[in-house]
Amino acid sequence: ENVILQDVGCFSVSCRLVDSYSKGRCFLAGDAAHCHSPAGGQGMNTGLQDAANLAWKMAAVISGQATPILLESYGKERRPIAEW
Numbered sequence: 001e002n003v004i005l006q007d008v009g010c011f012s013v014s015c016r017l018v019d020s021y022s023k024g025r026c027f028l029a030g031d032a033a034h035c036h037s038p039a040g041g042q043g044m045n046t047g048l049q050d051a052a053n054l055a056w057k058m059a060a061v062i063s064g065q066a067t068p069i070l071l072e073s074y075g076k077e078r079r080p081i082a083e084w
Contacts, residue, residue: 013037018081021075029054034082050078 016035021028030047037043054074060066 001061017079020070027054027071027074029078033078036082046082049051049081 014035015037018033019071021033029050030041033050034046035043036046038047054071057066057070061068061070
């Protein structure tokens with residue numbers, strides 16, 4: 001059976017990463033901080049991990065179990081994952 005090619009499209013990956021994951025009291029996570037290829041769910045998984053990392057830190061600070069300095073580790077920990 002012959003196959004007729006009707007259209008050809010190009011797909012290019014446009015990966016992006018912010019310079020900083022936070023500024024003052026504003027924090028970025030997921031696609032707001034980085035964009036990846038949709039292959040393998042890397043962007044979704046990285047975004048969910050960002051949210052989990054930031055959530056427990058914010059909860060610890062809000063409850064008084066940690067000082068706000070803990071939040072400074074968020075970008076330092078998550079950026080290397082997004083760069084990979």
